[in-house]
Amino acid sequence: MEHPTQPGDDVAHMRRAVRLAAHGWGTTSPNPVVGCVITGTDGALAGEGFHAYAGGPHAEVVALAQAGERARGGTAYVTLEPCDHTGRTGPCSRALLEAGVARVVVAVADPNPAAAGGAARLRAHGVTVETGLLAEEAERVNAEWLTFVRLGRPHVTWKFAATLDGRSAAEDGTSKWITSPEARADVHRLRAGADAIVAGIGTVLADDPQLTARVPATTPPTGAPQGRKAPLRVVVDSEGRTPQGAKVLDDAAPTLVIVADDAVTGLEADIVRLPRHDPHAVLKELARRDVVSVFLEGGPTLAGAFLAAGLVDRVVAYLAPALLGGGAAALGDAGVRTIAQAHRLTFDDISQIGPDLRLTARPAAPPTPSREQ
Template sequence: MEIPAQHAAHMARAVELARLGHGTTSPNPVVGCVVLDAGGQVVGEGFHAYAGGPHAEVVALAQAGERARGGTAYVTLEPCDHTGRTAPCSLALLDAGVARVVVAVSDPNPQAAGGAERLRAHGVEVLSGVLAEEAERVNEEWLTLVRLGRPHVTWKFAATLDGRSAAEDGTSKWITSPEARADVHRLRAAADVIMAGIGTVLADDPHLTARPERPHAERTSVERVPLRVVVDSEARTPQTARVLDDAAPTLVAVAADTGTELKADLLRLPRHDGGLDLRALLRELAARGVVSVFLEGGPTLAGAFVAQGLVDRVVAYLAPALLGSGPAALGAAGVCTISELHRLTFDDISPVGPDVRLVARFTPDSDREK
């Protein structure tokens, strides 16, 4: 289907608006909306800014007022048709008297879906699938949660050009530049969970907090503090570890049969393949409203996530440096022969200070999560 230029342009703006809510809407999706009057002029714009707040359609319709009557609404996600913390957006659109609604992505959540059907039943023209790929990308974390029943996982690592994450003697701090580290804090701040394994905690004593450098004008009243999660099957996290301070909440995932006196919020999980059941971990996090996980730390935990098909996106920072020896960024990842290697597609390759940031995603494959 050929998409009219005006539909693509207005939906592109809605996608841009949706992106503004990234990192503050969990466990809800990010959504953008643009409203045109009957003459085709933009009269309202909005995005979902925070969970429990007004939805994108409501914000845009409030801005448009009576000018929305007989007009068109462009929405990145099918308008919801259920009452949660807010009223159904389908009813808001009907009350506003819009004549047409253009949707990018149908809502896969059975509890909220049905908005398009209700609108059509009341005589509103509904067009679906406009810029669906772009709208899915901006909302990929939430869509992963709804479709797969687990949070979206981004694995981040920093390494030298020869793929080493640390020197042979174990020293590993500041392989990449201050600019790259600032970029990491920006990504951390947008995640619901920052996760590391016990090996990283013991070797580096990381803080695992998000400290993004943002101009005051860009700060909002809904700044969140990501949950820190330590994967520690034997409960070896030192009581003095920085990850247990009061800078942010912390959850320590341990094996169900591990005895410990560690004073921390513990999540007991089944064992699996010499470690913890990572699928069970992600299910538990999803039950707590976690939509996105930012996985950091050492090669062992990363390898386990990759081997089980639980990584959705990889963000790599490569420094123009060589070590020649030392641990690799990724440990055993379920590959025994070259035909089993994990294939990804690059989304972005950008300079960050003197370093390079690579963003790649696994090729969609329903069989990847084995």
């Protein structure tokens, strides 16, 4: 049953669960991020937890272990409907039942048919289940996984760096460095949270980027794999022109080169052939490889193609306090012929990173399922 209004304590506990879920960002793929808060019969906090890494204990299990007997008769606040299937871990719905929880408040129903059904099982055993509390906030923190499950393709974040007048390079082609060391460090943090970093051949030829995520080492949770998995590097290179000695082909991380199905190339690399100029086919191939989130760093041409196809879910722009007055624009042809066709966005965050501004936005209109090509 839906509850558009909730007592203040419910909102506070669910908001805490959403913040907890965010701690799992970048380490749970191909699984969702989930947070859970459990209160006792007196309404006081009894336990909390989040899903920290793929294959590890789910948020509900972590919170129940912390709560112990205080969970009996209490309430669980969960950002995503408790799963009802056995994978690498057991079903959370049954863990909640065994703990004697009397009430479960869920932010977002699980859209994955293989795992859904937890709410129904709980209700069938007499547990009060309420849904929809802070759903928008919970969806935002879990946007990558929800996009992957609902639309059958990876969630795409397009990142670009530019001057205040929208230039990504000077007239002579130089672009190092438009933004500050602080902004570049922030980019590496975002790269590290993605499953794949995608760039076009133009970027590879112009800048010879390594496309790796260089972030400070952290101690993983107990039982988690040692070290963060390196994102897959993907080069969209229709003619197979990537130089054999390009940094993106080194052994720092795995690399996939996408070549047109009719191209002739002698490139020695992990190559997949797809129809040319087809971002839908690119995402379909990456989804087949369990890539849930894509960090798009291609130049203006590739970015324009993804935008024109309606395949950009988030935009992260780093704007430097500088003006060039000429040079390359950050975005190429995005299918816009008149102002009415502009890709309208909604800002989610505006932050200062060193001397630069980081703007985070998403399409004002919701995405639609990917079409077959």
